[in-house]
Amino acid sequence: MNRALKLIIGFAITAAGLWYAFREMNFKDLMENLSHTHMSYVFLSMIIMVISVALRAYRWQLILNPIHVFTFNPLFSSTMIGYFGNGVLPFRLGELLRAYAISRSNMITASVAFGTIILERILDLMGLAAMMIFFAFFSPLMEWSGKILIGLVVFTIGGLVFIIWLGKSHSNFHDKFVHWKLFQTSTGQKLLGNIQNVFTGLTSIVKTKHSVQLVFLTLMLWVLYYICIILVVFATGLKITWVAVGIVLIATTMAITVPSAPGYVGTYHAAAVYVLVNIFGVGLTESQAFAVLIHAIGFIPLVFIGFGYFLSSSIHISDVKTEEIIA
Numbered sequence: 001m002n003r004a005l006k007l008i009i010g011f012a013i014t015a016a017g018l019w020y021a022f023r024e025m026n027f028k029d030l031m032e033n034l035s036h037t038h039m040s041y042v043f044l045s046m047i048i049m050v051i052s053v054a055l056r057a058y059r060w061q062l063i064l065n066p067i068h069v070f071t072f073n074p075l076f077s078s079t080m081i082g083y084f085g086n087g088v089l090p091f092r093l094g095e096l097l098r099a100y101a102i103s104r105s106n107m108i109t110a111s112v113a114f115g116t117i118i119l120e121r122i123l124d125l126m127g128l129a130a131m132m133i134f135f136a137f138f139s140p141l142m143e144w145s146g147k148i149l150i151g152l153v154v155f156t157i158g159g160l161v162f163i164i165w166l167g168k169s170h171s172n173f174h175d176k177f178v179h180w181k182l183f184q185t186s187t188g189q190k191l192l193g194n195i196q197n198v199f200t201g202l203t204s205i206v207k208t209k210h211s212v213q214l215v216f217l218t219l220m221l222w223v224l225y226y227i228c229i230i231l232v233v234f235a236t237g238l239k240i241t242w243v244a245v246g247i248v249l250i251a252t253t254m255a256i257t258v259p260s261a262p263g264y265v266g267t268y269h270a271a272a273v274y275v276l277v278n279i280f281g282v283g284l285t286e287s288q289a290f291a292v293l294i295h296a297i298g299f300i301p302l303v304f305i306g307f308g309y310f311l312s313s314s315i316h317i318s319d320v321k322t323e324e325i326i327a
Contacts, residue, residue: 011090013258017266020289021273024284033289041235042293045228046301052224053079053242053302059123059217063116066207067200068107077309078102084306085301087130087263101315115201119163125156127218128253135246148254164206195199219253225249231292236286244280251275252294268295 057076064070078101085094095117096110096314103110129152180323208214230245232238240248258266272291282290 013267017270018270019253021269022288026287028249028287028290029285030288033285034292035291036237037289038235038237041231042297045231045235048224048231049297050301052221052228053083055118055217055221055224058215059221060116060120062208062210062213062217063204064108064113065210066204067116068113070102070105070107074102074105077313080302080306080309081313081315082306083302084310085089085317087303087306090262097315097317101313104313104315109197111197112201115198116204117201118198119202119205122156122159122163123214123218123222125152126160126215127222128250129153129156129220129221131246132250135243135250138243141301142226144219160205163203167189190198214289222249225253228297231293232290232297236290236293238276238286240276240280242280244276247279248272248275248294263299264295 013052043227054076057072057079059074060075060079061070064075074327081101082094083099085097086092087094089097096114099117102113108208131154132148205211205214226246226249229249231303232241233240233245251274253270255267258267267290269288271285272294273284276287276290277284
């Protein structure tokens with residue numbers, strides 16, 4: 001699938017999400033609703049969101065420890081640059097930008113860094129599965145997501161077990177395939193080297209001494225995201241339960257995995273509006289205002305701070321070549 005077609009599909013999905021979320025929007029009522037927001041809660045939520053990025057950078061530091069011991073600052077700045085990239089580039093290409101940013105330290109290649117980012121996302125999925133299991137005890141969540149939950153648990157646990165098995169049984173990955181005819185050319189050698197690098201990053205968890213900390217930090221990230229949303233509930237005066245907050249968090253998280261335009265615009269809003277209106281009976285205008293606010297909290301501070309780090313890094317988006325990182 002070429003890049004132009006991917007962009008068309010992404011923007012089409014975004015347009016569909018925006019249409020669903022705001023198809024019956026009364027702009028005057030929406031602005032009136034937003035004007036009554038208690039901004040102190042919104043600002044506090046934004047601060048917690050930035051703290052969550054710091055926590056994520058610290059977790060990345062622990063993941064990278066078996067490969068290279070990094071200080072916190074370059075990891076935080078690279079993570080912020082990644083969020084900026086996700087905010088302005090489609091299909092979560094900020095992850096590639098993040099890998100490229102940390103590789104400029106010359107301590108690790110972009111492909112190794114990308115492997116650790118894939119590992120991070122698997123840990124995030126484990127956290128999502130834990131959230132779904134927890135809230136399934138207090139809501140009808142299992143009625144509409146039981147198969148998704150089972151699939152997610154199987155995928156994440158199976159994925160981790162597979163990664164650990166690969167790391168322990170196939171540590172000499174390069175030696176096993178270097179003699180294949182496919183990898184005899186210079187291009188093939190480069191391809192094999194990049195695959196080996198991604199493999200090294202992905203299986204770094206096998207050598208970690210911080211397994212318990214990684215699990216704890218992953219769960220703490222989800223707690224912080226939950227707090228961010230519940231603060232928006234306080235800010236808007238929305239009448240929903242603590243369980244509903246968790247389900248909104250789960251639904252919006254699942255929505256951002258759908259390929260879309262930059263910043264998860266459309267898919268995020270559609271998920272929030274659907275859950276609030278159809279599951280919890282919240283008014284359409286109130287749901288739309290809530291969706292706008294929770295999206296803004298995860299978008300505005302991270303993109304602006306990330307943009308600052310991006311400018312100071314002298315990185316150019318055109319420098320990031322997908323094939324050199326993951327090919």
